[in-house]
Amino acid sequence: xxxxxxxxxxxxxxxxxxxxxxxxxxxxxxxxxxxxxxxxxxxxxxxxxxxxxxxxxxxxxxxxxxxxxxxxxxxxxxxxxxxxxxxxxxxxxxxxxxxxxxxxxxxxxxxxxxxxxxxxxxxxxxxxxxxxxxxxxxxxxxxxxxxxxxxxxxxxxxxxxxxxxxxxxxxxxxxxxxxxxxxxxxxxxxxxxxxxxxxxxxxxxxxxxxxxxxxxxxxxxxxxxxxxxxxxxxxxxxxxxxxxxxxxxxxxxxxxxxxxxxxxxxxxxxxxxxxxxxxxxxxxxxxxxxxxxxxxxxxxxxxxxxxxxxxxxxxxxxxxxxxxxxxxxxxxxxxxxxxxxxxxxxxx
Amino acid sequence: xxxxxxxxxxxxxxxxxxxxxxxxxxxxxxxxxxxxxxxxxxxxxxxxxxxxxxxxxxxxxxxxxxxxxxxxxxxxxxxxxxxxxxxxxxxxxxxxxxxxxxxxxxxxxxxxxxxxxxxxxxxxxxxxxxxxxxxxxxxxxxxxxxxxxxxxxxxxxxxxxxxxxxxxxxxxxxxxxxxxxxxxxxxxxxxxxxxxxxxxxxxxxxxxxxxxxxxxxxxxxxxxxxxxxxxxxxxxxxxxxxxxxxxxxxxxxxxxxxxxxxxxxxxxxxxxxxxxxxxxxxxxxxxxxxxxxxxxxxxxxxxxxxxxxxxxxxxxxxxxxxxxxxxxx
Numbered sequence: 001x002x003x004x005x006x007x008x009x010x011x012x013x014x015x016x017x018x019x020x021x022x023x024x025x026x027x028x029x030x031x032x033x034x035x036x037x038x039x040x041x042x043x044x045x046x047x048x049x050x051x052x053x054x055x056x057x058x059x060x061x062x063x064x065x066x067x068x069x070x071x072x073x074x075x076x077x078x079x080x081x082x083x084x085x086x087x088x089x090x091x092x093x094x095x096x097x098x099x100x101x102x103x104x105x106x107x108x109x110x111x112x113x114x115x116x117x118x119x120x121x122x123x124x125x126x127x128x129x130x131x132x133x134x135x136x137x138x139x140x141x142x143x144x145x146x147x148x149x150x151x152x153x154x155x156x157x158x159x160x161x162x163x164x165x166x167x168x169x170x171x172x173x174x175x176x177x178x179x180x181x182x183x184x185x186x187x188x189x190x191x192x193x194x195x196x197x198x199x200x201x202x203x204x205x206x207x208x209x210x211x212x213x214x215x216x217x218x219x220x221x222x223x224x225x226x227x228x229x230x231x232x233x234x235x236x237x238x239x240x241x242x243x244x245x246x247x248x249x250x251x252x253x254x255x256x257x258x259x260x261x262x263x264x265x266x267x268x269x270x271x272x273x274x275x276x277x278x279x280x281x282x283x284x285x286x287x288x289x290x291x292x293x294x295x296x297x298x299x300x301x302x303x304x305x306x307x308x309x310x311x312x313x314x315x316x317x318x319x320x321x322x323x324x325x326x327x328x329x330x331x332x333x334x335x336x337x338x339x340x341x342x343x344x345x346x347x348x
Numbered sequence: 349x350x351x352x353x354x355x356x357x358x359x360x361x362x363x364x365x366x367x368x369x370x371x372x373x374x375x376x377x378x379x380x381x382x383x384x385x386x387x388x389x390x391x392x393x394x395x396x397x398x399x400x401x402x403x404x405x406x407x408x409x410x411x412x413x414x415x416x417x418x419x420x421x422x423x424x425x426x427x428x429x430x431x432x433x434x435x436x437x438x439x440x441x442x443x444x445x446x447x448x449x450x451x452x453x454x455x456x457x458x459x460x461x462x463x464x465x466x467x468x469x470x471x472x473x474x475x476x477x478x479x480x481x482x483x484x485x486x487x488x489x490x491x492x493x494x495x496x497x498x499x500x501x502x503x504x505x506x507x508x509x510x511x512x513x514x515x516x517x518x519x520x521x522x523x524x525x526x527x528x529x530x531x532x533x534x535x536x537x538x539x540x541x542x543x544x545x546x547x548x549x550x551x552x553x554x555x556x557x558x559x560x561x562x563x564x565x566x567x568x569x570x571x572x573x574x575x576x577x578x579x580x581x582x583x584x585x586x587x588x589x590x591x592x593x594x595x596x597x598x599x600x601x602x603x604x605x606x607x608x609x610x611x612x613x614x615x616x617x618x619x620x621x622x623x624x625x626x627x628x629x630x631x632x633x634x635x636x637x638x639x640x641x642x643x644x645x646x647x648x649x650x651x652x653x654x655x656x657x658x659x660x661x662x663x664x665x666x667x668x669x670x671x672x673x674x675x676x677x
Contacts, residue, residue: 058536058537058538058539059507059536166626166627167388167626168626169626196387196388196563196626196627197387197563197564197565197604197607197608198387198603198604198607198622198623198626198627198642199626200607201607201608201609201620201621201622201623202622202623202624204609204620204622205619205620205622208615223536223537224609225537225611226608226609226610226611226613227609229609229611229612229613229614230609230613230614230615230620231609231615249614250614253611253612254612263538264537264538265611266541267537267538267540267541268537268566268611269540269541269544269564269566269567269569269570270566270569270610270611271565271566271568271569271593271605271608271610272569272593272594272610273569274566274569274570275541275544275545275570281538281541281542281545282538282541282542283542284492285506285507285508285509285539286506
């Protein structure tokens with residue numbers, strides 16, 4: 001239900017996340033009892049080989065934490081993450097190293113994630129050495145040249161240091177490093193948001209080209225909704241650590257069913273129109289993750305909230321094939337009409 | 349006689365030997381909003397800082413003037429005027445808000461003290477009256493429980509609230525010009541929409557002019573009467589916001605607009621037309637048109653020979669491109 005595959009398909013999902021929850025201890029004051037910050041709550045989804053899943057949501061929605069869990073960098077408080085049917089928390093030794101090779105991160109700030117004292121060729125050769133992927137020096141050099149070519153870096157840059165590169169070139173080095181050990185899954189956390197407008201499109205296109213050429217699966221985390229809807233196959237909307245809605249990239253734009261998704265879309269200022277005329281302004285800020293609202297976590301800012309929303313945590317329900325949302329009122333006309341706002345405005 | 353509220357003429361600036369702005373001119377009428385759009389290194393932030401004379405010591409002004417018309421009718425040349433006059437104008441007649449609200453607030457002072465400081469500096473107002481005005485302004489900016497917020501420290505507030513406090517400090521003396529440097533870039537989209545809404549409402553209510561700096565074309569469209577596009581320290585295009593977005597005249601503006609994904613676009617249906625190459629190193633800007641090496645309409649022997657002159661279209665549009673007339677047709 002949480003995957004885009006049809007019922008008759010026998011292909012295994014690449015990644016299965018089940019009931020993932022992450023809690024961080026948060027100390028409030030010196031003598032008070034430590035509280036628990038609920039960063040991610042009961043998140044389940046699947047990712048197919050070669051698929052790009054976009055994660056969107058405001059800061060504090062848990063999207064980065066989910067990415068860290070999938071990479072094995074943060075330990076879940078509850079739930080399971082299976083990579084090719086293997087629980088990643090049980091991996092060790094060779095199998096762990098195989099997983100690390102298969103799932104690679106791409107970071108937001110290419111400057112902060114590249115060693116300033118290493119040359120481009122050294123940065124790209126390091127993962128080859130760690131995973132023993134090149135037998136000889138000549139083989140490593142040839143592999144580095146291929147990688148640079150694949151991400152659109154001219155070979156003359158091989159001997160440069162990171163500070164001698166432009167922002168776009170640095171991000172290409174970061175992507176090439178992630179590709180060095182032939183991964184099948186990239187976790188890209190805000191890969192273009194630190195880049196200039198004219199460079200962001202180049203890097204977005206590069207990521208899509210790599211997905212197609214290498215059949216790479218990707219978790220694409222970004223706050224820019226237009227970029228995510230453009231590059232992703234499916235989009236997952238998060239709010240306060242919970243899944244609000246999952247749908248295909250086209251449907252999440254043309255027929256968003258959760259009031260939060262609708263509000264998020266309406267808040268995007270577009271060059272052609274500015275903000276949507278029919279926009280829904282969300283009042284206030286995110287509630288504290290230390291004391292999330294009862295029932296639906298979005299109800300305190302939802303214009304369709306009713307008393308029932310405070311009592312029941314809305315389950316994720318399938319509204320149409322591949323389209324799920326966690327809203328008690330998703331079928332009601334008043335909520336469905338909200339979906340039309342931006343889409344009609346843009347096409348009309 | 350030029351009666352613009354702010355007029356920057358032929359302004360050039362370098363940091364050490366590295367040029368940042370090259371003969372840029374802007375004019376802002378009373379109550380008008382001008383948005384400066386540019387990428388990193390375009391000089392857009394330097395322009396806002398130059399008006400406030402907040403540039404670092406390494407900055408050197410090489411040509412030009414910045415004139416500001418004060419509310420008493422006197423005109424001031426901000427680049428040379430006396431520091432005491434400048435102090436009277438800054439925070440009183442010209443307000444400024446910055447990108448990162450956390451770093452522009454003092455972490456060890458309460459919100460209330462930081463807002464009333466500006467009032468008490470510029471106006472001989474008793475403490476309680478200043479306090480009342482600050483509370484009223486916070487309420488007007490949509491801050492719930494303003495009395496209680498006055499006693500809060502910056503770290504106790506969310507990003508959106510902090511940016512509202514920064515706006516309150518900038519507005520508390522009713523400036524006629526507000527300079528805003530990427531004020532929504534660090535905020536979530538939903539909070540960004542609230543702040544843009546707020547700035548638009550305040551402009552309408554107070555007849556305040558706005559010099560708004562952003563790299564985001566959607567934000568620019570939302571807030572601008574006019575848009576000025578900067579590239580590598582040069583003004584390449586200027587005009588009414590809707591016209592510039594709908595019919596860009598400079599190849600750079602056109603390419604930039606096309607390279608931004610819009611909601612509803614999908615990779616299965618189209619490929620984003622990205623601009624090739626990168627913004628030039630400010631120390632090595634090409635001799636002719638600065639955009640020439642990346643320009644899809646580049647013509648050898650023309651665009652790389654000399655800097656392009658300004659071409660005007662109608663009363664209120666100008667563009668710096670040799671082929672503008674030909675490409676507009």
